[in-house]
Amino acid sequence: xxxxxxxxxxxxxxxxxxxxxxxxxxxxxxxxxxxxxxxxxxxxxxxxxxxxxxxxxxxxxxxxxxxxxxxxxxxxxxxxxxxxxxxxxxxxxxxxxxxxxx
Numbered sequence: 001x002x003x004x005x006x007x008x009x010x011x012x013x014x015x016x017x018x019x020x021x022x023x024x025x026x027x028x029x030x031x032x033x034x035x036x037x038x039x040x041x042x043x044x045x046x047x048x049x050x051x052x053x054x055x056x057x058x059x060x061x062x063x064x065x066x067x068x069x070x071x072x073x074x075x076x077x078x079x080x081x082x083x084x085x086x087x088x089x090x091x092x093x094x095x096x097x098x099x100x101x102x
Contacts, residue, residue: 002038002056002057002058002093002097003056003057003058003059003060004054004057004063004092005054005055005063005066005090005091006052006053006054006055006090006091006092007087007088007089008050008051008087008088008089008090009023009051009052009083010048010050010083010084010085011049011051011079011082011083011084012049012082012083012084013049013084015049015082015083016044016049018079019051019079019082019083020042022078022079023042023051023053023075024042026074026075027040027042027053027055029071030055030066030069030071030072033069033071034057034062036057036059037055037056037057037058037062038057038058039056040053040055040056041053041054056097060091064091067089
């Protein structure tokens, strides 16, 4: 069964785009190094400064190991001053996954 690593961020006012752009860069870095990471979806609500990312992994161990990487440490270091709250991370199970339409 696939697993989802979920990260929720709340940026400070005026920092939403900066945090989103850096999150996108981080996701590209991770996808390049982790073949078990299948998909990444980053969504946000600019009016509330909320940004959420969902990474679909083949297994829970690889999803959990993300926080121990240099990429993750650099990502946090780069955005820390732009966050209104500490990041929140959850591990979720994928029960159903539909293929997107072409």
